[in-house]
Amino acid sequence: MASILAVDDSASMRQMVSFTLKGAGFDVVEAVDGVDALSKAKGQSFNLVITDVNMPNMDGISLIKELRGLPAFKFTPLLMLTTESGNDKKQQGKMAGATGWIVKPFNPDQLLATVKKVLG
Amino acid sequence: MSIDMAQFHQVFFEESFEGLDIMESGLLNMDPGTVDDEEINSIFRAAHSIKGGSGTFGFNDISGFTHIMETLLDEMRDGRRPVTPEAVDVLLRSVDVLRDMLAATSDDGEVDEERVQEQKAELEQILNGKPGEVATDVGAADVAAQPVGGVEVRPIGWHIVFRPLSHMLRTGNDPLRIIRELAELGDLKSEGDISALPALSSYEPEDSYLSWDLHLHGDVEKQAIDDIFDWVEDDCELIIMPLLPEGEPEAVMVAATAAPTASEAETPVVQAAPPPVEQRSKKDRRSSKDRRTKDRRQSVGSSGGGSIRVEISKIDALINMVGELVITQSMLSMLGEDFEMDRLERLNDGLAQLERHTRELQESVMQVRMLPISFTFSRFPRLVHDLSSKLGKKIELKMTGENTEVDKTVIEKIGDPLVHLVRNSLDHGIEMPEVRLAAGKPETGTINLSASHKGGNIVIEIRDDGQGLNRDKIEEKAIEKEIIDEDHNLSDQQIYELIFAAGFSTADVVSDVSGRGVGMDVVRRNINELGGSIEIESDPGKGSAIIIRLPLTLAILDGQTVTVADETYIVPLVSIIESIQVKADQINRVAGKGETFKLRDEFLPILRLHELFGIENPNASSLEEGLLVVVEGDGRHCGLFVDDLLGQQQVVIKSLEANYQRVDGISGATILGDGSVALILDIPGLLRLAAETGADSAAKQTA
Amino acid sequence: MNEPQAKIEAALENQGEEYLTFRLGEEDYGVDILRVQEIRGWEAATRIPNSPEYVKGVVNMRGSIVPIFDMRQRLGMEVHPYSKNTVVIVLRVKNERGERNMGVVVDEVSDVLSTQKDRICNTPEFGGGIATDYISGLADADDKMIMLLDVDKLLNQGEQTDSENEDAA
Numbered sequence: 001m002a003s004i005l006a007v008d009d010s011a012s013m014r015q016m017v018s019f020t021l022k023g024a025g026f027d028v029v030e031a032v033d034g035v036d037a038l039s040k041a042k043g044q045s046f047n048l049v050i051t052d053v054n055m056p057n058m059d060g061i062s063l064i065k066e067l068r069g070l071p072a073f074k075f076t077p078l079l080m081l082t083t084e085s086g087n088d089k090k091q092q093g094k095m096a097g098a099t100g101w102i103v104k105p106f107n108p109d110q111l112l113a114t115v116k117k118v119l120g
Numbered sequence: 121m122s123i124d125m126a127q128f129h130q131v132f133f134e135e136s137f138e139g140l141d142i143m144e145s146g147l148l149n150m151d152p153g154t155v156d157d158e159e160i161n162s163i164f165r166a167a168h169s170i171k172g173g174s175g176t177f178g179f180n181d182i183s184g185f186t187h188i189m190e191t192l193l194d195e196m197r198d199g200r201r202p203v204t205p206e207a208v209d210v211l212l213r214s215v216d217v218l219r220d221m222l223a224a225t226s227d228d229g230e231v232d233e234e235r236v237q238e239q240k241a242e243l244e245q246i247l248n249g250k251p252g253e254v255a256t257d258v259g260a261a262d263v264a265a266q267p268v269g270g271v272e273v274r275p276i277g278w279h280i281v282f283r284p285l286s287h288m289l290r291t292g293n294d295p296l297r298i299i300r301e302l303a304e305l306g307d308l309k310s311e312g313d314i315s316a317l318p319a320l321s322s323y324e325p326e327d328s329y330l331s332w333d334l335h336l337h338g339d340v341e342k343q344a345i346d347d348i349f350d351w352v353e354d355d356c357e358l359i360i361m362p363l364l365p366e367g368e369p370e371a372v373m374v375a376a377t378a379a380p381t382a383s384e385a386e387t388p389v390v391q392a393a394p395p396p397v398e399q400r401s402k403k404d405r406r407s408s409k410d411r412r413t414k415d416r417r418q419s420v421g422s423s424g425g426g427s428i429r430v431e432i433s434k435i436d437a438l439i440n441m442v443g444e445l446v447i448t449q450s451m452l453s454m455l456g457e458d459f460e461m462d463r464l465e466r467l468n469d470g471l472a473q474l475e476r477h478t479r480e481l482q483e484s485v486m487q488v489r490m491l492p493i494s495f496t497f498s499r500f501p502r503l504v505h506d507l508s509s510k511l512g513k514k515i516e517l518k519m520t521g522e523n524t525e526v527d528k529t530v531i532e533k534i535g536d537p538l539v540h541l542v543r544n545s546l547d548h549g550i551e552m553p554e555v556r557l558a559a560g561k562p563e564t565g566t567i568n569l570s571a572s573h574k575g576g577n578i579v580i581e582i583r584d585d586g587q588g589l590n591r592d593k594i595e596e597k598a599i600e601k602e603i604i605d606e607d608h609n610l611s612d613q614q615i616y617e618l619i620f621a622a623g624f625s626t627a628d629v630v631s632d633v634s635g636r637g638v639g640m641d642v643v644r645r646n647i648n649e650l651g652g653s654i655e656i657e658s659d660p661g662k663g664s665a666i667i668i669r670l671p672l673t674l675a676i677l678d679g680q681t682v683t684v685a686d687e688t689y690i691v692p693l694v695s696i697i698e699s700i701q702v703k704a705d706q707i708n709r710v711a712g713k714g715e716t717f718k719l720r721d722e723f724l725p726i727l728r729l730h731e732l733f734g735i736e737n738p739n740a741s742s743l744e745e746g747l748l749v750v751v752e753g754d755g756r757h758c759g760l761f762v763d764d765l766l767g768q769q770q771v772v773i774k775s776l777e778a779n780y781q782r783v784d785g786i787s788g789a790t791i792l793g794d795g796s797v798a799l800i801l802d803i804p805g806l807l808r809l810a811a812e813t814g815a816d817s818a819a820k821q822t823a
Numbered sequence: 824m825n826e827p828q829a830k831i832e833a834a835l836e837n838q839g840e841e842y843l844t845f846r847l848g849e850e851d852y853g854v855d856i857l858r859v860q861e862i863r864g865w866e867a868a869t870r871i872p873n874s875p876e877y878v879k880g881v882v883n884m885r886g887s888i889v890p891i892f893d894m895r896q897r898l899g900m901e902v903h904p905y906s907k908n909t910v911v912i913v914l915r916v917k918n919e920r921g922e923r924n925m926g927v928v929v930d931e932v933s934d935v936l937s938t939q940k941d942r943i944c945n946t947p948e949f950g951g952g953i954a955t956d957y958i959s960g961l962a963d964a965d966d967k968m969i970m971l972l973d974v975d976k977l978l979n980q981g982e983q984t985d986s987e988n989e990d991a992a
Contacts, residue, residue, distance in 0.1 A: 010169040012132035013176065020123055052172075054165045068290070074326070077292035083172045091354075099292030100351030105175030105183070108123040120297055687870060733872030776871075779923045780881065780890040783871055789881060789888045797869040797883050 002119050003027040003044070007037040007051035007063065008081065017050060017081075020108040021115065034058025038066050041073065048119055049078045050102070053089055061089075061096045068097030077118045081106075125177055132173045133226040134429065139166035140219050141498045147212050148501040150203055160203075164193045170218070182221050185236060188243045189214050195247075210242050212502070275362035277306065277338055278345060283313075283331035283357040290326060293352050299332065301348045306338020335363070434487050441481040448474050479770075486527075486676060493571045493580070494522035495531050500542055500569060507546050514553050514564040515546060521571035526578050530670055533650055534580070537643040541582045541666050542567065549586030549664055559661065561585065577694055578672060583665040589616050589658040598624060616656050617755055620644045644754065648804050651677070651692070651787060655755040669694070677773060679790070679800065681766035682749060684730045685738045688798045689762075690771055690790060695803040697750040697757065699765055702743055715743070717759055719750060727810050728761040732785065739763040753804035760806070773800065785809045840943070842936045842962065844969055845912065845929040847895055848903065851969045852929075853936055853962060854914060858974050860924055861913040862932060865905050879928060882911075889913060891926040897977065898957070903930065916978045925978050936969060938962050943971065 004026050008014040018028045029044065031037035033055040041049070049067060053060035060080050067073040077099040082089050090101055102114050146163040150156070167190045174182035189211060195201035217239040224231045280302070284295050302308050311333040318329065336345070342360065349358055452470045455463060497519050508515040526534075550556075550565035557563055568583040591612055598604045598618045610618075618624055622641040647654045652670035671677060671694060679690035680699075706717045707726075715726040726748065730738040740746030740763045748759035771790035776783055776799075787802035842853030843862075861884070868880030868891045877896035881888045891911055895903055908931040916923050943960040959973040 009165070010132075010173055011135050012128045012173050013169075015131055016123075016125070016128045016176065019128075023123065054168045056162065056165060075289055075292055081172075083168065083175065094291065094351075094354055097291055098351075104172045105177075107176070108125075117297065117301060118292075120294075120300070735870075735872070774886075774888045776881065776888055779888060779925060780871075783874070785872065789869070791883045791886065791888075795883055797881050797888055799869060799871070799881075 001025055001027055002047035003029065004115070005029050005031060005037060005041060005046040005049045005051075007031040007034065007049065007055070007060065009033050009052060009055040013052065013081070016108065017111065020111055023108075024112050024115075026115070034060065034063035034066070037063055041067055041070065045072045046076065048115065049073070049076060050081060050115070051078070052081045053093070061092050061098075064093060064098045065096040079114070079118065129177060129226070132177055133222060136170045136173065136222050137219070139170050140215050140222070142166045144212065144215050145498060145501050147208050147215070148505050150208055157197075160193065160197045164190065164197050167193055170222075179225055181231065181236070182218065182225065185214075185218060185221065185240060188240060188247065189218070192243060192247050207246050210246050212505075214239050214243055275364055277363040278334075278336045278340060278342070279359075279361040279363055280334040280336060280345065281331070281357070281359040282334060282349075284328045284352070285355050285357070286324070286327040286329070288328050288352060288355040291352070291355055293355060295328065295330065295332070295356075298348055298352065299334070302334060302336055302345070305340045305344055305348075306336050309335040309337075331357075337363070430488050434484070438481070438484045438488070441477060441484050445474075445477045445481055448477055482676065482770075489528045490525035491528055491531050492523045493526050493531065493534075493578075496535050496538060497522050497569060497571070499535070499539070503539065503542060504546065504567065507543065511546065512552065513546070513550055515550050516564050516566050517569065518566060519569045524571040524573060524578060526571075526670065527672070530578070530650055533646060534668075534670070537646045537668075538569075538580070538582070540640075540643050542569065545582055545584040545586065545664070545666075549584040549588075551587050573672070574669075578670040580668040580670070581665055583663065585663040588660040588662060588664045589619070589656070591615050591658075591660070594618055594624075612658075613755075616658050619656070620654065620754065648754075648802070653695075653752070653754055653804060676770055677800070678768065679771045680749070680768050681798070682729075682747075682760075682762040683739075683764045683766060684733070684762050685735050687733075687735055688766070688792070688796075689729070690798050690800040691749060691751065691760070692787075692800065692803065693768065695751045695753060695801075697752055699747055699749045700759075702748050702759070704744055707743055717743075717748065719759075722757070724750065724757050724759050726759045726761055727806065730761075732806065732810055732813070751803045753807045756807055758807060758810075760801075760803075771798075771800070840938050842938070842969070842971060843912065844933045844936050844964070845910075846931050846933055847898065847900060847929055851933065851964075851967050852894075853969045853971045854912065854974055855971075856935060858915045859912060860915055863911050863913065863926075864907075865909040865911055865928060882926065884913060884924065884926075887924070889924050889926055891928060892978065894927045894929050897927070906930075914974050914978070917975050918979045927978075934964075936962060936964050938964070 004021055006014060006017045006021065006028055007030075008017065009032055014030050014032070018030050021028045029040055029046070031040050034051070035057045037049070037051060038058065049064075051060040051063055055063075058066075060082075064078050064080065067076070067078055078097065080089075080093045080098050080101045081104055082093070082101050083104040090098075093101060099118065100114075102111060106114075143163045143166045146159050146166075149159055167186055171183045171186040171190055174180070174186060192201070192207070192211065196203050196207070201207070217236055221231050221236060223229070282295070282298070284293075288295065299308070299310060313331045313333060314329070316329045316331065317323070323329075342362075345360055349356070349360075352358075448470060452467075452474065455467055455470060459467070500519065501517055504515055504517040545567050550567070551559070551561075553563045556565060566585050568581065570581045570583070572579050595604075595615050595618075598615070598621070599606050601624060603618060603621050603624060604610065619640045620643075622639075624639065624641065644654050647668055647670070650670055652668055655667045655669075656664065657667065658664040671692070677690075678693040680693055680696055682689050682691055700719070702717050706719075708716045708718065708723060710716065716723040717726055718724075726743065729735070738746070740761075743761060746761055746763050747765055748761055749765070751758060751760050771792075773788045774790055776786060776789050783799075785802055785806040786799045787805065788800045789797050790800060792798050841856040843856050843859050844851055844853040846852075866882065868882045870880045871878055871890070877893045879891040879893050881890050883889075893902075895901065905928070909928060910932050911926040911928055912932065913924055913926045916925050943962050957972050957977040958970050959976075960971045962969045962971055
């Protein structure tokens, strides 16, 4: 089964994402910020990374940039969770190498639909 | 798949309250005019998380409100807006309102809608110079995404030219996925174009060279197609053209597609993605008139009894310990199955191991109850900020040791006493700026709030560099209140301690700030109830300090077992200074003043426990026969006369009140190894009991 | 002691108006059997300082600390040395703060009395020494008169008088 790295500094969002995805049968690894995520990503490969944007220590955009630079993540779908409705953050994310985004607020069904879409 | 979102609510509320505390302390740390990036980022992030979470979990009022705060913070963060004291104050008040909203939502209470609207208006005022623009348009972008009315002719499909740029694969986007998704919308005919493929020699395997000419037939909203290409709009060349039924005037179609940039029907509509759908459902406001005046944070803190957040490492330690215990247990039971005397040594080893594991397990379990005292300290920056401006004083609050861990019950119960003490420092301790300057002190006063571990105790200190206690005023007051006689011969220190005496009201120094009807006697009682003690230090003109000592945990204490006649009592080790056997020449009997003994240069009163507790036939009736346990309670020392000392041991504290009632001089009970019950002495309580009953008039002298 | 215990269990099955009866001197008393938690032999209790005479102390009942009251002293009767028949009945006492367990020392446990509500006389008339406040009614059993005690009144009342006694101590 596909493995997913879920990155969010908010415990409730992380739990919600993780619970939803696990319920759909995915393997989920959680990380609390970019630094945590990056170290986890270096130790294991993932089929998909879902990351929040605003996080302490390392934000989502820097994380995406870092991940995209890793050979193992060259083509991996990297999705950002963002409340930013303006194009600003999305553009920054795209520039950093993000595949796409999921706009908050979202519900578990929307999340699953997007994830399934990306993972084919 | 249906997921009950309510299961995440508790965590959401907890982290949101934490976020609010971060915002509050961050705002209090902000210096007007300058922006500390890290500070404002953390404030922004907290607001952002609350907004995101509340939106996700369906608390739209909260996300709407937070959105405005976030917008304001965002502008400050980007330097587009100066950080003014006014803006900070408005944000601080907004934090309060938001805290109330969260608390009300979490408790199924009523949100004070009027206050929310007022605060919103205030925020908008700051944001726009005039109220009412931001909040109402949160979801404005959505509108464009909806089909506009007046649709007469719908396109029968779409002609899409999709040419990924060479780097698209490296964004994790797969053109084939996009095509698959399009195929789900309707009947898709695709034609691949490989004309851009280079010669093999210059072929880059990670680049994409293909493009597609797609015809999608069906009743499909353009928005649906836009959504599919949303992520890749900058990674491809994209042309989306409507396919119209034959003979229809094409201009009509434009309205139907509602594509904002569709100018002329004939012109291919170049993808200009409207912002993605943002489902911000409109405020479903509950109307509520009654104003909520309770301090919500307070009630949240204490009602949080239901759950406790525990670090995973602590749980892991527990699990490990239980594992060890199970191994030891099975080892012992194997040993017991056919035991013979030659295995005695192994049995003893096993029992020693069991004891060690039990103790470690006990310690780990206790660790679970421990929380950093920052839960309590975090309210003080705000308190000091608000009160010092109210009093016209300049005060800096310094906090250290916020990560010191204390028992959860202490966190819950120490808050109010500390607030009282800090208010006292602010109000009575620190002088007005001009007074300070005149006294040659810095204009800004300092209050140090610290917590630390010291020898099995938690020590909390509130230390200020103010004027110190007014000895004469206290003395005068105490005489007036008949707490002491006029011909007393109390030391300054003993005078200071009178402020803790019951009935010592500071009526003429009551102010709006500290005079809230709670006396220092109540503060001391609260601390005593936690098994702690409180002391005061004062240096006239230089400042004063309150020192609170609390036991590490409230469930277990290190005790000294003492006996009087047939009775066994536990004296908390923290109260014991030393135990001595007195010689006749150390003892001093003063008529009417009871017995004292000389310890180094001090005369200490003697409390005979058997007299105090009405125990008949103690084994030691003369002081030379028994032992004096020198104990300390509420800053006073005395010698507690007992028959004998037995061992020291850790005891689990059991409540006497659960089935009986509070008993003066007793803080609880414990069960000894033989199953019998021993009472735990409450030293400060004993000293008070002695003073009240007059069983020892020497104690009265110092009381 | 096993016999009454077995009877209690049997009685609990029936769920009638049932009382555990016990003796104090020449008098028979009863308490609502549903309030009885445990019957145990008398064992020395840990004295509580400055408590009223009738408070014998506290004992360990499966890890919780339970006070023990002497019933004779509580009812103002003459003190009687404890014997091997002396037992402690642990009762569940209710008040506005919740439920507490308290033990009472009685001379001996007699029986379980099953009776109909209408056989209970509600207006006890006593002269002199007996504190009628705690008596909720009288029941007739084999020509014996059994005084039914209101456990809550009897044992919660004790708490109020404690403070008075403390002052005297």
